[in-house]
Amino acid sequence: KNEVEQSPQNLTAQEGEFITINCSYSVGISALHWLQQHPGGGIVSLFMLSSGKKKHGRLIATINIQEKHSSLHITASHPRDSAVYICAVEAYSNYQLIWGAGTKLIIKP
């Protein structure tokens, strides 16, 4: 079993829909990162969380440390949100990042 599990692996939705991507992890962590990888390959850091909730524009990230679970939400989704969304956790034991496999999101106009 992977230490970081993302779901769903693939998600196709219509423009305007509310999107939720989930990340569960099994190790103790010091922080959790959400990143976006564009179709061209570039990676952008979206959020770094250690507790609670963060919001940036239409993106919201939440984390529940007790349940070892985080969610990334996109409100009013748009085709330009189409990308792979990656969850990565910093292991508390050695601070190294453990990467999820990513969720491929396609937003259709």
Next chain:
Amino acid sequence: DSGVTQTPKHLITATGQRVTLRCSPRSGDLSVYWYQQSLDQGLQFLIQYYNGEERAKGNILERFSAQQFPDLHSELNLSSLELGDSALYFCASSPQRAAPTGELFFGEGSRLTVL
């Protein structure tokens, strides 16, 4: 623009050859991380440097080596290349020391194709 510069963007070479990938971190960032992303795979951590010193090692092959120079740029050397080394190689930088407990800034990647 993340502020992290990677060169070359694309590189095509033959098996058995050696290549060097270069990364210039964001101004002021002392940590540099190298990652490998093979086709349809997740990011694999290779190695981290902080202020010129190796800080952590991941799944880096013995054929691969890296260093960080006094001006903080880093190079990843890949030798005796094999077909399976074809991948996107990302560099990321962070101001932090022991951990990326802070935002990571990624370069656009170097796409290596080994024929």
